[in-house]
Amino acid sequence: MRRINVAITGFGGIGRKVAELLLDRQPHYRARYQFDVRVVGVCGSSAGLIDEAGLDKARLGNRAAYTKGLTGSAFVESVPADVLFESSPTDFRTGGAALSYISAALQRRVHVIAISKGALALAYTSLSDVAARQKVALKLSGAAGSALPTIDLLQYNLAGCKISSVAAIVTGTTNVILSEMMDKECSFGEALSEAQHLGIAESDPSLDTDGWDTACKIAIVCNAAFGTAIKVQEMPRQGISGVTLEDVRRWRAGNVMPRLVGVIESVGATYDASVRLELCDETHPFFRVHGRNKAIRVSTDLMGDFVIVGGGSNPYGTAGAALKDFEHVLRDLYRPVE
The missing domain is CATH 3.30.360.10 (Dihydrodipicolinate Reductase; domain 2)
Structure with a gap:
């Protein structure tokens, strides 16, 4: 069974909901796609946690176990991810941390599911071009209306x-x-x-x-x-x-x-x-x-x-939109089991 490793940056309220839903749906991904989906890394603005074997809810909730400074480029260069969920705070003037995370992930041929709006509002065209060249997905439902289909x-x-x-x-x-x-x-x-x-x-x-x-x-x-x-x-x-x-x-x-x-x-x-x-x-x-x-x-x-x-606006609705994008990545880029 093929492994799909997931990382989450901007690990705040929405990021935690995404991780929770991913872990709850692991049996679905195994049954539907024959993929072993694991959350292997998360980071916030000051600390992060990486384990290639996978992180469970208990470890994700134990902030004392996070490594200080394991964020930004140090996190992206270390985490063995196939898919990145990006949910950093929105900064539409500079793109903020999200722009760095998305750009670095795409360059490393990691599929990106963007929830944060700022980087996409500022630089969607250039990011989309990079994704196309690298032949990876750049998904954005969570940033463009969340639970409302747009x-x-x-x-x-x-x-x-x-x-x-x-x-x-x-x-x-x-x-x-x-x-x-x-x-x-x-x-x-x-x-x-x-x-x-x-x-x-x-x-x-x-x-x-x-x-x-x-x-x-x-x-x-x-x-x-x-x-x-x-x-x-x-x-x-x-x-x-x-x-x-x-x-x-x-x-x-x-x-x-x-x-x-x-x-x-x-x-x-x-x-x-x-x-x-x-x-x-x-x-x-x-x-x-x-x-x-x-x-x-x-x-x-x-x-x-x-x-x-x-x-309607709620964290689970936004997380659900991002999980829909994840399903599309699995469905579009890999052959599902019928």
């Missing part, structure tokens, strides 16, 4: 169509805040405080509330699905921090719902992308996309319009 829908399910437009709610935090404001007729500050209390919004929520998270995800989707070179920092972008209580009262009176939407539109032979605060009336499919839920609407020339709603 990139696969466009690249595979609708590949035979000309897509004229895509609109998507891909940031759960902003949808929670806007839903709270409209439900309770409260201010942005009050809704944000509640979201932070529930653990939905970060202590510094600006990545989400200023529209950057949506911009990163839409840039990744646009560049990967349509071959564009959209730059996040040049994208027209709105956020929600400027929404006032007066706005909320006016929208409630007009029976419309505000939604922060990433938009991709066909313009001649290429595509443009933007992030907009849109007002949706009762006839709009996004009107009832409430709370943590996300949604995507795609318009095509041959198959009509598609709307998918769901994929």
Whole structure:
């Protein structure tokens, strides 16, 4: 039985969920693909752990056993991985640690499943080119909508169509805040405080509330699905921090719902992308996309319009999207047992 060694960088909340699910699914991988899948290494920002024989949940949870300094290039050069799950914190301005991890892994002919957005938002085209030259996979579902199907829908399910437009709610935090404001007729500050209390919004929520998270995800989707070179920092972008209580009262009176939407539109032979605060009336499919839920609407020339709603924000949903990518790596690059 062939071994498939997995490493995880950026071993935080999402990374731990990925490891948990991988270990739980080991019998499935053996039965379906005849692969012995093992987690052989994990690292965070300051320490890591490697064992070629494989790590179980107990060892992964024992932080005292981690080696200080076993991170960055030292980790990548030491871990005997076939597949890397990358889930470092997002830095869309420089790519952060994720860019170094992904680049190094691809150069070493390691398949990469990216969960962190920053490196892909900054350098998807060049990373994709390296992956193609090295004949390895670069997967990105977890970075481009998490549990909401986005990139696969466009690249595979609708590949035979000309897509004229895509609109998507891909940031759960902003949808929670806007839903709270409209439900309770409260201010942005009050809704944000509640979201932070529930653990939905970060202590510094600006990545989400200023529209950057949506911009990163839409840039990744646009560049990967349509071959564009959209730059996040040049994208027209709105956020929600400027929404006032007066706005909320006016929208409630007009029976419309505000939604922060990433938009991709066909313009001649290429595509443009933007992030907009849109007002949706009762006839709009996004009107009832409430709370943590996300949604995507795609318009095509041959198959009509598609709307998918769901994929609410949660760590297991993001991990599940990454595990879907892993299944695709196994299915696409190796012959499954029927």
